[in-house]
Amino acid sequence: MYDLIVIGGGPAGLAAAYSAWENGLRKILILERDRELGGILNQCIHNGFGVKTFGEALSGPEYASRFEDMVASTEIEAKTDTMVLDISPDRTVHAINPKDGYVSFQAKSVILAMGCRERTRGAISIPGTRPSGVFSAGTAQRYMNIDGFMVGKRVVILGSGDIGLIMARRLTLEGAKVLACVEVMPHSSGLRANIARCLNDFDIPLMLSHTVTDIHGDKRITGVTVSAVDDHMVPIPGTEQEFECDTLLLSVGLVPENELTKSAGIDLDPRTRGAVVYENRETTMDGVFACGNVLHVHDLVDFVSEEATFAGKAAAEYVLNGDKGENYYSVKTSGGVTYTVPQRIHKGLGEEKINLYLRVNRTLPKAEIVVKRDGEELARFRKTHLAPGEMQSVVFTGDLLETAGSSDEIEVALEV
Amino acid sequence: METKKMTCLECPRGCQLEINVDTLEVTGNTCPRGEAFAKAEITNPLRVLTTTVRINSKTEVMLPVRTQTGMPKAKMFDAMEVIKGVRVNAPIFVGDVVVSDLCGTGVDLIATKNVRE
Ligand SMILES: Cc1cc2nc3c(=O)[nH]c(=O)nc-3n(C[C@H](O)[C@H](O)[C@H](O)COP(=O)(O)OP(=O)(O)OC[C@H]3O[C@@H](n4cnc5c(N)ncnc54)[C@H](O)[C@@H]3O)c2cc1C
Numbered sequence A: 001m002y003d004l005i006v007i008g009g010g011p012a013g014l015a016a017a018y019s020a021w022e023n024g025l026r027k028i029l030i031l032e033r034d035r036e037l038g039g040i041l042n043q044c045i046h047n048g049f050g051v052k053t054f055g056e057a058l059s060g061p062e063y064a065s066r067f068e069d070m071v072a073s074t075e076i077e078a079k080t081d082t083m084v085l086d087i088s089p090d091r092t093v094h095a096i097n098p099k100d101g102y103v104s105f106q107a108k109s110v111i112l113a114m115g116c117r118e119r120t121r122g123a124i125s126i127p128g129t130r131p132s133g134v135f136s137a138g139t140a141q142r143y144m145n146i147d148g149f150m151v152g153k154r155v156v157i158l159g160s161g162d163i164g165l166i167m168a169r170r171l172t173l174e175g176a177k178v179l180a181c182v183e184v185m186p187h188s189s190g191l192r193a194n195i196a197r198c199l200n201d202f203d204i205p206l207m208l209s210h211t212v213t214d215i216h217g218d219k220r221i222t223g224v225t226v227s228a229v230d231d232h233m234v235p236i237p238g239t240e241q242e243f244e245c246d247t248l249l250l251s252v253g254l255v256p257e258n259e260l261t262k263s264a265g266i267d268l269d270p271r272t273r274g275a276v277v278y279e280n281r282e283t284t285m286d287g288v289f290a291c292g293n294v295l296h297v298h299d300l301v302d303f304v305s306e307e308a309t310f311a312g313k314a315a316a317e318y319v320l321n322g323d324k325g326e327n328y329y330s331v332k333t334s335g336g337v338t339y340t341v342p343q344r345i346h347k348g349l350g351e352e353k354i355n356l357y358l359r360v361n362r363t364l365p366k367a368e369i370v371v372k373r374d375g376e377e378l379a380r381f382r383k384t385h386l387a388p389g390e391m392q393s394v395v396f397t398g399d400l401l402e403t404a405g406s407s408d409e410i411e412v413a414l415e416v
Numbered sequence B: 001m002e003t004k005k006m007t008c009l010e011c012p013r014g015c016q017l018e019i020n021v022d023t024l025e026v027t028g029n030t031c032p033r034g035e036a037f038a039k040a041e042i043t044n045p046l047r048v049l050t051t052t053v054r055i056n057s058k059t060e061v062m063l064p065v066r067t068q069t070g071m072p073k074a075k076m077f078d079a080m081e082v083i084k085g086v087r088v089n090a091p092i093f094v095g096d097v098v099v100s101d102l103c104g105t106g107v108d109l110i111a112t113k114n115v116r117e
């Protein structure tokens, strides 16, 4: 019987396992379906990882190797090439592996750290033919950075998420011509810094409020039509522009990979598409925790590692001291806060710190995040440079919630 | 008075900086690194270059590499030409120098992944 099984060996899984070890668990197993640990970071060869955690800007593989070294210094076991298929309510984890075939393991606690997956063309529906040369940006990234082959010479990128921006620069440096980065929204969801160093540095146009309305070509893509869109994101006739290209990259967002979570019967939050969790990142299934991109899409790996550390510690507390019970406040959002993680906060936490992550629905130079109970203000956090693409975090202690009101609901609001 | 606007690239926060080209006065930065960044941007902008090189290894085809520190932005494409011709052998470890003094910039190109065999 394992104390803890971690599903997924990306940065979340590695940091969670290490934190559980540090907090006293000894029989820990990481299951990873890929041939190596490190998760999506293995293909993210650009730098910018770890500024918060290590105070330096590392590449993805470099950041992952720091956590791999930490895990290697313990007796944590890891099995790669092992795909988890199912988790039963008694926390039996069922998996397959080319060497052992079907295997199952029992655990006192489980941490879900399966990361996220890219949205594909099906999820956004573009008319036109279905020639080759249309890739998701992450697939193209894997082809170039891990498998070592070039995906195209003349490229249009649809969507201005960070992966698309990073790939615009990567392709340009490798000699391709990136014609435009096309974004349907009036703002980019990518980090401002990535727009500057990936597009502006190379004079790649960012076409906001535009979208791809047609794809041309038989076997291989030969071009795309790009149109402006109105306030309702409907293409405006007469604004069509033709681009001749051999490649179209889609960078249209990430979705947490929650098939396992769903089939285990764990409650999901439709806003985050991840599990509903308590402040210790425990899901609605006893002894099962979640962290990293499987819980909600993070923009910075530093927050992934931070969150994983809470989950690892909480799993250790669960195994060593028992469950925290189901007496909780539910967290509601208002005034432009699109979601919070956690969605529930245990009562009676005393001086214990609560790390609450949230996103807002618009770009604001400054605003305040207010925590309320029964309409009474409990805390107020001043923030600058807010944007939908940049997660915010606030920290407060459990007893703060007991200082006013009597409701079982806590409200997190945005005030400008 | 001429000013230039830019996004600070020193950390993910991405502060919006403005520099007065004559007095070199910087506004909009949250920390001193932003000030240094804005000054460099109008004289000799620096960027960390990240890319891959081919590797002879049992497990990998490509080795991720980066410049140890920022290199002149203007020399990035020259550097890519040099890097194209480079092939390394495993084992190689994070921080090992792959090309020293890349294109005469004084900056080394280093490995960013451990490839053991
Ligand atoms: C292209 C891209 C660029 C990014 N750029 C930056 C950046 O510049 N700076 C920054 O700070 N952050 C960046 N990020 C964010 C950061 O990389 C991610 O937030 C982080 O990797 C998420 O970690 P994770 O462990 O949750 O998920 P992942 O890294 O995706 O790891 C999940 C792991 O779980 C495994 N898994 C999934 N399902 C199963 C299963 N059923 N059984 C077994 N294993 C399974 C997967 O194989 C994978 O290894 C970027 C992300 C992407 C995708």
Ligand code: SF4
Pocket (backbone or CB within 6 Å): B008, B009, B010, B011, B012, B013, B014, B015, B028, B029, B030, B031, B032, B033, B034, B035
């Ligand atoms: S000024 Fe400082 S805080 Fe702002 S982006 Fe630059 S380094 Fe980061």
